[in-house]
Amino acid sequence: MAQPTCPCGSTRFELHEEDIEGATYTLAVIRCASCGLPIGALESENVGDLAADLSRKIDAQGRQIAAMAAEVSELKTKLVSISHLMGLIEGKMK
Numbered sequence: 001m002a003q004p005t006c007p008c009g010s011t012r013f014e015l016h017e018e019d020i021e022g023a024t025y026t027l028a029v030i031r032c033a034s035c036g037l038p039i040g041a042l043e044s045e046n047v048g049d050l051a052a053d054l055s056r057k058i059d060a061q062g063r064q065i066a067a068m069a070a071e072v073s074e075l076k077t078k079l080v081s082i083s084h085l086m087g088l089i090e091g092k093m094k
Contacts, residue, residue, distance in 0.1 A: 010034035017044050 003011050012033035017026045018041075030040040 006032035006037055008035040
């Protein structure tokens with residue numbers, strides 16, 4: 001395989017994070033270790049890892065919502081029972 005070579009003659013390269021003006025993210029820039037000439041760029045964040053993290057957070061929120069829905073259902077059942085008992089009490093007071 002051919003050795004990549006910078007126009008300055010160097011064959012050493014480094015990875016450097018760059019803030020891009022106006023962007024909301026950084027890029028990992030591959031550049032010449034001698035003169036700093038950029039020869040390529042990569043996303044500094046792994047999109048797959050970010051997506052997996054978001055998926056875990058969404059799943060956790062889904063479980064929380066399900067737990068809250070169960071609690072609401074239980075409260076509804078209790079309120080129906082209370083309403084029924086109040087009706088019985090009102091009927092006996094007449």
